[in-house]
Amino acid sequence: MTAPVTLERIGHSFGSLRALDDITLDIAAGEYITLLGPSGCGKTTLLSVLGGFLTPDAGRVLIGGEDMTRVPAVRRPTATTFQDYALFPHMTLRDNVAFGLRMAGVGRRDRRARADQKLDMVGLLAQADAHPHALSGGQRQRVALARALAVEPDVLLLDEPLGALDLKLRRAMQDELKAIQREVGTTFVHVTHDQEEALAIADRIVVMNAGRIEDAGAPARIYRQPASLFAAEFMGETNRFSGRGTGGRIETPFGAVDRPPPAEGPLTLCLRPEAVRPREAAAQGSLAIGPSRVRDAAFFGTHCRAHLTPDAAPDLLLVAHLPAVDPPAPGAVLDLAAETADLAAFAATG
Amino acid sequence: MTRTLLPLVYGSAAFVFIYLPVAALVLFSFQDGTLPVPPFEGPSLRWYADVLADDDLTAALLNSLGVALLSASVAVTLGFTAAYGLARHRLPGTALLRALLIAPLTVSYLIVGLGLLIVLQRIGIGLSLWTAGIGHVVINLPLCFAIIYASMGAQNVNAERAARDLGAREAQVVLLVTVPMLAPAILAAFFLSITLSWDEFIIAFLLTRFDVTLPVEIWSMLRSGLSPRLNAIGSLVFLVSVTAVILLELVVFRRRS
Numbered sequence: 001m002t003a004p005v006t007l008e009r010i011g012h013s014f015g016s017l018r019a020l021d022d023i024t025l026d027i028a029a030g031e032y033i034t035l036l037g038p039s040g041c042g043k044t045t046l047l048s049v050l051g052g053f054l055t056p057d058a059g060r061v062l063i064g065g066e067d068m069t070r071v072p073a074v075r076r077p078t079a080t081t082f083q084d085y086a087l088f089p090h091m092t093l094r095d096n097v098a099f100g101l102r103m104a105g106v107g108r109r110d111r112r113a114r115a116d117q118k119l120d121m122v123g124l125l126a127q128a129d130a131h132p133h134a135l136s137g138g139q140r141q142r143v144a145l146a147r148a149l150a151v152e153p154d155v156l157l158l159d160e161p162l163g164a165l166d167l168k169l170r171r172a173m174q175d176e177l178k179a180i181q182r183e184v185g186t187t188f189v190h191v192t193h194d195q196e197e198a199l200a201i202a203d204r205i206v207v208m209n210a211g212r213i214e215d216a217g218a219p220a221r222i223y224r225q226p227a228s229l230f231a232a233e234f235m236g237e238t239n240r241f242s243g244r245g246t247g248g249r250i251e252t253p254f255g256a257v258d259r260p261p262p263a264e265g266p267l268t269l270c271l272r273p274e275a276v277r278p279r280e281a282a283a284q285g286s287l288a289i290g291p292s293r294v295r296d297a298a299f300f301g302t303h304c305r306a307h308l309t310p311d312a313a314p315d316l317l318l319v320a321h322l323p324a325v326d327p328p329a330p331g332a333v334l335d336l337a338a339e340t341a342d343l344a345a346f347a348a349t350g
Numbered sequence: 351m352t353r354t355l356l357p358l359v360y361g362s363a364a365f366v367f368i369y370l371p372v373a374a375l376v377l378f379s380f381q382d383g384t385l386p387v388p389p390f391e392g393p394s395l396r397w398y399a400d401v402l403a404d405d406d407l408t409a410a411l412l413n414s415l416g417v418a419l420l421s422a423s424v425a426v427t428l429g430f431t432a433a434y435g436l437a438r439h440r441l442p443g444t445a446l447l448r449a450l451l452i453a454p455l456t457v458s459y460l461i462v463g464l465g466l467l468i469v470l471q472r473i474g475i476g477l478s479l480w481t482a483g484i485g486h487v488v489i490n491l492p493l494c495f496a497i498i499y500a501s502m503g504a505q506n507v508n509a510e511r512a513a514r515d516l517g518a519r520e521a522q523v524v525l526l527v528t529v530p531m532l533a534p535a536i537l538a539a540f541f542l543s544i545t546l547s548w549d550e551f552i553i554a555f556l557l558t559r560f561d562v563t564l565p566v567e568i569w570s571m572l573r574s575g576l577s578p579r580l581n582a583i584g585s586l587v588f589l590v591s592v593t594a595v596i597l598l599e600l601v602v603f604r605r606r607s
Contacts, residue, residue: 051515052515053511053515072514073511073514073515074514074515074517074518074519078515079515079516080511080512080515082508082511082512083508084505084508086505086508086509086511086512087509087512088509088512088513088527088530088531089509089531090530090531090533099513099516099518099526100516100517103513103516103517103518103519103522104517147512147516148515148516151516151517
């Protein structure tokens with residue numbers, strides 16, 4: 001089961017702290033959304049509002065077209081997985097997964113069959129009679145997921161589902177989450193502070209900061225052309241430098257780019273390290289950075305990470321992810337270029 | 351040599367100091383003579399037979415068991431609901447309420463007993479096992495509250511939220527999630543209340559009249575002098591307390607590991 005979600009001008013304060021400020025967001029049925037942001041940005045508060053654990057001071061929550069703003073969690077078509085999994089330690093995995101069905105009055109035999117089916121989906125049917133304390137973190141997360149999906153919610157809310165797992169397991173689980181979401185078709189709203197996780201898993205990423213939505217869109221667009229400087233910096237490492245908007249063009253220290261600037265006057269420009277490449281590898285029409293002197297370089301496996309000073313802007317220290325060949329020696333001069341499509345420009349503030 | 355010997359001697363001395371009175375009590379309950387003093391003659395079970403044949407004593411024993419079970423149940427129930435309310439809801443003056451609930455721990459049993467006695471006589475309620483039970487609830491409630499409140503952690507909060515999220519009504523949340531998760535603390539509070547009520551003398555003495563609890567019965571027998579009968583009763587009382595402690599150990603602490 002699945003349903004669209006609409007948030008209309010949600011606002012909420014904790015004392016003097018503005019936790020959510022005028023949040024408006026449409027989520028399509030069956031979409032995989034991640035709410036991404038640093039801790040304290042309001043993403044978990046927003047999830048609580050969606051789950052019915054918190055009634056916002058202002059705004060409306062619509063799930064499947066119905067106003068759910070004041071409906072408590074118990075009567076919402078949502079299910080939540082909690083950061084600490086919140087499994088019931090005194091129940092077997094099967095009883096944990098069947099709990100929601102038991103509350104809905106499903107008969108013992110039927111709910112056992114349905115719980116087993118969900119446990120099978122997450123690969124834990126063999127341990128159905130075990131208790132949660134016998135499981136590893138990744139397995140507990142799977143049980144929490146099975147328990148939430150067993151009630152066949154329209155919307156599944158995941159609060160930092162992979163936050164407590166080690167990196168390798170996290171990457172494996174995120175593929176699994178995505179596959180499960182495809183299979184059940186439920187709308188997933190997933191809160192995380194890990195931008196790689198968000199990029200890998202989401203149909204659409206919502207970047208939040210200080211209670212507001214900074215940017216919302218497809219992962220590739222958010223990464224390459226973020227809507228705000230905050231989103232640009234939060235999504236990954238970036239080279240930041242000054243430019244100018246004049247006469248409908250963006251002027252950079254390396255020459256002009258023929259693209260309408262976001263504003264006339266001073267601009268802040270951002271360029272991802274991997275958008276900087278050797279000139280011979282760059283496409284036609286890229287922005288020529290020109291000869292640049294290598295300060296240092298290190299081999300990272302997938303790429304070489306180098307700090308370079310371009311002759312065209314000697315005050316600048318560019319970080320570049322160059323193809324993974326032998327790292328260039330310090331002092332070497334490389335001819336660089338950057339894809340203009342990867343150059344993000346924002347009106348300079350302050 | 352002295353390094354291993356000294357702690358051994360010290361440890362043995364400490365345990366002898368603690369358990370010698372109990373051991374003497376139990377030993378002379380098997381005395382064949384009429385005085386529980388050395389030399390030991392026996393063993394004999396005649397005093398146990400005597401005790402169990404005594405209707406007043408067996409009645410007092412059953413009274414004590416009833417008061418202990420009932421007052422412990424009430425104290426645990428009230429302690430749990432108070433702890434749940436204060437841990438899960440923001441109330442005005444939470445800290446004050448908490449302090450008021452725990453404060454009776456610092457009041458001596460004599461004062462609690464006297465206070466209750468005055469109040470009961472004022473409002474014209476006759477003394478009985480029920481009033482002694484009320485006294486035991488008064489002294490055990492703060493303990494039950496403190497034990498259960500201390501174990502209501504954040505882990506339980508999310509499990510309760512999860513249960514609500516999955517469609518559980520409030521009563522179901524408490525009965526199916528909160529109580530089972532807190533079972534070790536609740537059982538610990540229950541068994542502790544039972545042993546405290548079982549051994550309690552002053553309040554029971556002040557608040558009972560015709561039907562009395564075992565400690566009060568023993569006290570009235572003591573006035574007619576020493577007898578191995580008392581040792582036999584004391585041993586039985588000790589046996590019940592030990593059983594409660596062993597049950598606590600088996601049911602509560604075994605589950606944790």
